[in-house]
Amino acid sequence: MRAVDATLGEVAGNQLQNLCRIVGIDETDPVRLLGDVLSATRSRPLSQPPLWPSDVADDNTPVEFSVQFEDNGSRHLRILAETIPAAPGPAANLQAARDLIDALAGRYDLSLDRLHSVQDLFSSASPQGKFSWWFSLIFTPDGAPKFKVYFNPGVCGAESAPHLVEEAFARLGLPEAYSTISKYALRRGELDRLTFFAVDLDHSPQSRVKLYVSQHAARPADAEFAASAVPCIDPGLARALCSVLAPGTEVFTGRPLISSYSFVEGDHEKPSNYSLYLPIRDYVPNDAVARERVQQHLRMHRIDPAVVDEVIDAVTDRRLEDNAGLLAHVSLRLSPNRTGTTVYVSSEAYGGTPRRDR
Numbered sequence: 113m114r115a116v117d118a119t120l121g122e123v124a125g126n127q128l129q130n131l132c133r134i135v136g137i138d139e140t141d142p143v144r145l146l147g148d149v150l151s152a153t154r155s156r157p158l159s160q161p162p163l164w165p166s167d168v169a170d171d172n173t174p175v176e177f178s179v180q181f182e183d184n185g186s187r188h189l190r191i192l193a194e195t196i197p198a199a200p201g202p203a204a205n206l207q208a209a210r211d212l213i214d215a216l217a218g219r220y221d222l223s224l225d226r227l228h229s230v231q232d233l234f235s236s237a238s239p240q241g242k243f244s245w246w247f248s249l250i251f252t253p254d255g256a257p258k259f260k261v262y263f264n265p266g267v268c269g270a271e272s273a274p275h276l277v278e279e280a281f282a283r284l285g286l287p288e289a290y291s292t293i294s295k296y297a298l299r300r301g302e303l304d305r306l307t308f309f310a311v312d313l314d315h316s317p318q319s320r321v322k323l324y325v326s327q328h329a330a331r332p333a334d335a336e337f338a339a340s341a342v343p344c345i346d347p348g349l350a351r352a353l354c355s356v357l358a359p360g361t362e363v364f365t366g367r368p369l370i371s372s373y374s375f376v377e378g379d380h381e382k383p384s385n386y387s388l389y390l391p392i393r394d395y396v397p398n399d400a401v402a403r404e405r406v407q408q409h410l411r412m413h414r415i416d417p418a419v420v421d422e423v424i425d426a427v428t429d430r431r432l433e434d435n436a437g438l439l440a441h442v443s444l445r446l447s448p449n450r451t452g453t454t455v456y457v458s459s460e461a462y463g464g465t466p467r468r469d470r
């Protein structure tokens with residue numbers, strides 16, 4: 113239960129502390145970083161409307177949590193966030209994101225070369241689209257927090273997105289990447305849309321550069337084909353995810369499936385990772401059904417299904433039958449010799465996904 117005059121910082125902070133406990137992470141860094149990224153929205157009472165209509169979550173909460181389970185048993189906790197300044201607007205939000213990176217660079221050992229080589233492409237004096245730059249804050253039980261920046265390929269208008277992405281890959285030493293992805297995930301014209309281009313800000317050789325494509329009205333076979341861009345993985349697992357989380361769905365006509373590709377050190381024309389994001393909230397009557405299906409998926413990947421309840425209990429005490437959207441997305445990450453599942457859980461600080469008639 114939440115106090116009448118609770119702030120976003122208090123509610124999200126409490127959820128984050130609970131999630132840290134489950135994943136076994138010291139809460140000091142996460143809590144401080146949540147405050148940094150919430151910025152002007154932190155001390156805003158939830159009785160007032162959101163300061164900015166962030167697209168991070170359906171109810172405009174500017175943060176979303178996720179817990180990543182590797183099939184080797186390791187776990188990570190992540191926060192997807194948009195930083196919103198006191199006087200928000202497309203240009204002010206972009207500036208706030210840049211300022212946050214500067215502040216983080218003063219405190220953590222960040223690798224900023226990739227960011228610096230592409231940031232001008234994804235900047236604009238009058239940014240377009242639903243956001244300019246988002247952040248992922250990634251916490252592990254051991255080790256310093258890691259950061260990822262997501263850029264909006266449509267920041268200068270949707271028509272220039274392909275050029276920006278192609279140029280960004282080229283600058284990062286991946287001149288073939290765009291044409292590879294085009295062949296596997298940009299085949300259906302307007303239905304396949306460039307959604308996020310992301311770079312990691314850490315020194316690790318893993319997951320350097322990532323491109324996300326929203327695949328509207330896609331079939332499970334489209335996801336399977338998209339996965340087949342990556343050598344030495346089983347693309348059939350993408351189709352299996354669809355059939356467990358959205359059984360009977362032939363065409364994903366609600367929120368789109370999203371395919372992403374990561375290029376890590378040593379990758380040239382082919383990526384070494386494919387992830388499929390399934391917006392489960394649009395394909396279930398409510399979160400009780402979503403919970404069951406996510407548990408079934410975890411069982412198939414030999415991950416203890418009880419973690420789903422721990423994650424849910426960390427963020428809410430509402431009845432799961434009352435709405436869908438607490439479990440927002442589920443993603444499956446496929447690399448040679450490694451798979452992982454990530455469960456995205458909404459804060460619902462501003463009421464959660466608007467109820468549909470079902």
Ligand code: TRP
Binds near residue numbers: 168176192389391
């Ligand atoms: N809310 C947006 C959406 O659902 C963006 C987003 C938030 C998202 N978390 C995500 C997209 C996780 C993919 C996966 O599309």
